[in-house]
Amino acid sequence: MNAPQRASACESLRRLGGRWLPPVVQAAADLLLPPACNFCGRSLERPGSQPLICMECRDAFLAQIGPSCPRCAAPVHPFEVGPDCPRCRKRRYAFHSALALGIYRERLREAVIRMKQRLHEPLTISMGHLLAESMSEAIQQERPDLLVAIPTFWLKRLRRGVNGPDLLAEAIGSTLSIRTARRLLYCRRSTKKQGTLLPVERLRNVRNAFGVRKSYDLADCRVMLVDDIMTTGATASEAARTLRRAGASRVTVLVVARGVGADQRGLGH
Numbered sequence: 001m002n003a004p005q006r007a008s009a010c011e012s013l014r015r016l017g018g019r020w021l022p023p024v025v026q027a028a029a030d031l032l033l034p035p036a037c038n039f040c041g042r043s044l045e046r047p048g049s050q051p052l053i054c055m056e057c058r059d060a061f062l063a064q065i066g067p068s069c070p071r072c073a074a075p076v077h078p079f080e081v082g083p084d085c086p087r088c089r090k091r092r093y094a095f096h097s098a099l100a101l102g103i104y105r106e107r108l109r110e111a112v113i114r115m116k117q118r119l120h121e122p123l124t125i126s127m128g129h130l131l132a133e134s135m136s137e138a139i140q141q142e143r144p145d146l147l148v149a150i151p152t153f154w155l156k157r158l159r160r161g162v163n164g165p166d167l168l169a170e171a172i173g174s175t176l177s178i179r180t181a182r183r184l185l186y187c188r189r190s191t192k193k194q195g196t197l198l199p200v201e202r203l204r205n206v207r208n209a210f211g212v213r214k215s216y217d218l219a220d221c222r223v224m225l226v227d228d229i230m231t232t233g234a235t236a237s238e239a240a241r242t243l244r245r246a247g248a249s250r251v252t253v254l255v256v257a258r259g260v261g262a263d264q265r266g267l268g269h
Ligand SMILES: [Zn+2]
Pocket: 037, 038, 039, 040, 041, 042, 053, 054, 055, 056, 057, 058
């Protein structure tokens, strides 16, 4: 059994344990399949508790946290922190602010690429817990009433399995006790992969791509949109526009990685 398969088996046992089995059985499960880092596969010194990421990987992921633009989450020089930055000054976003764990590069880039695959669902869950733990203050300052994941078109979801941003949102919600609404936002149609398009085409590609299910009342609701990566912000902005038209009073974006360079090609949102 390779590392991702073992992580996947551990996660299944853990989920089963969390819902149905007493802690003693969970401890036995941990003995049977000792938890390992969901990124590098190294055994964990303190098994059993999320995020299941070793100290070395954790340090590498968190090393990127630095001053960022409050509007678009792009990194900025400590002396240049203001209400916006050169990257977003000329852009119109429907969301009010954005937060990111780090920049889409090095180990965080590798993690985001893996999170697109079904085999690495345990990594996605662990990254959600890490994001919530390390950015709890900034997230709580936004006082979100609801976490909403950026949805995937149903056909794509069927092919891929679970939608990664849903897993991220649930992990963040369970860590910080914030409600998640899995089916509130939905994709009305299939869209082209944003990373293959020019910035101006990206806006057109996602225009009117989302809908809000009528059973939800979003009046005066503060929503936090969750995704794995944000590059131009076109997808997040369209999702935010849809939520605000449905009554949301404030929409913030929370992502694992902010794509700001050439490394983002092929994956951008
Ligand atoms: Zn590791």
